[in-house]
Amino acid sequence: MKGTLLITGVGQRIGWHLAGHLQAQGYQIIGTYRTRRDSLKRLEDQGVILIRCDFNQAEQVDALIADVQQRAPMLRGIIHNASDWLPDGSADQAVSRLHAMMQVHVAVPYQLNLAFEEQLLASDTTADIIHITDYVAEKGSRKHIAYAASKAALANMTLSFAQRLAPRVKVNSIAPALILFNDQDTEEYKVKARAKSLMNKEAGVAEMLQSVEYILNSGYITGRTLAVDGGRHLV
Template identity: 55%
Template structure:
């Protein structure tokens, strides 16, 4: 059965992978992106319905919410994948670092969940909201304190929205550690990163897709965070 799935941050990496995978399966994919990469044109050619939106800009976010409310009558899933990664010593300044990451990881999902909750109400089946958080939401990070804090807030919102939107809408989180390297990552960095987990490997985007499949199929899981970390918590 075809589903209508909203995925934020589809321009690259996990978001791009998920959008392509759901399109290949014949689902209707709605996506948002901050920057226009060639991948955006490729997704459009595959049939994705895409909307530019910088989640650090409240005006753009409000315009997106209005557009979604006007153009769609029902959603089967909302996957909050959009992410911003800045270090605490970024040249933007500490006030901008925490503010921008809270906007992307907290304010935007919060507002989208509230605004789109009505579109997720389907009397015939359960629907889903899935927050992509991060391994550091539970562990913290000495070098990326603001990032970890914002992802922890997103993970906490999973609990609140699960309680608020039950029983019709399931709300869960996925907390990945190392999923895939960037092309420019050198061999030494890759080996050091892989050694941080028991399984000593990168998970691959398919691990996120399969976790999402599990959560969307489930009729009995809500308010939970599913760790994808290769046993990193035991190192």
Template identity: 60%
Template sequence: MTAPILITGVGKRVGFYLAQHLAQQGQRVIGTYRRQYPQLQQLDALGVELHQCDFNHASQLNELLTTLKQQPAIRAVIHNASDWLPDGDADTAIAIIDKMMRIHVSIPYAINLALTEQLKANNSMADIIHITDYVAEKGSKKHAAYAASKAALHNLTLSFAAKLAPKVKVNSIAPALLMFNPDDDEQYQQKALKKALIAKEGGEVEILNAVNYLLQSQYVTGQTLKIDGGRHLV
């Protein structure tokens, strides 16, 4: 049996897209999700092994890791699970940044350490891929806690790349605008599009292409692939 790819947060958007298309490519996929979504039935039909896990609960995380450590080997871990909370006031500041750091830093850190032996046991090179964000380098006026946590996740990429080489490659993918939300109005969309040289939604396929590139590479580690339409030049 081939070693699986673990993807966190497969219930919607990018995580769902990655799980769906990697499974269709013939990869064996394990996915985690926090709550039920109708589209999870599509992943189940494709043979994706699904585990419900709320990463805010230590007991659920421990149970998940116990199950995953029974795998003889793991081909890759893709840390996609995320949350996007706006900054609050002094009364909510600690709670917000704690939540952002937990989902974007503490959980990937714990999973990487827990599954190190399974990754190293893969027949060929294994991969850890952190989905970070364009704002990890730029910061954010309204989502400072989120941006800080994604910057910390990028730093984990550097540390784990050095720690796990040469058997495990560790890289980041840093997207900007991939797709609008259904409730984003026209004014917001036009304002957002003007922030990039390529003024359009990138789409989930850009992340899939980046993931496939990293999985196929035998010589890239400790790097960040920026999927941002050239925002840094605007």
């Protein structure tokens, strides 16, 4: 076995694919989810260990930490994939939305990185922390200011933890743009979204799987952000 990886937010989309793919690659995956979905049964059948955890509930985060520490005295890595995407809303909603975004994208990853520092440093090979950020961390967003700010904070945390944990733990970010459309997305929206990048297409989940594997297989890269955006910054 290649070691144990903790992946947050494996209930659907990229997190679900990452958990199944890396489990098949020989890692033992511990995955967190907030909402029980039928798709999780497939991960369980593969041997993925699933732990329900709502990051907005402090007692559940504490329970997650205790559970993982008991199960895994050594961690090969943590992939912070759990995410929420809320518009800022009205003036009355905006501050609460900011707190919600910061909790999921900053406070809990910060807490988990500190809580599992001993387990990461105990890994028998170089360990990894990977923060899944977003293209908007650099560009900003008119309608999702809180979301963009929280992802920018997560990206900045990459720099600090890379310094703190080197050389035993590499800490990097992956900043995707358009990876997968949602089922409810209209064709009009898809055309508009694809046109925002030079590649003019939906990347597909394989791009994220390859990006994660690239970082995990590197023995040298740390404190960096890997952009998976199809050249969107040049449009």
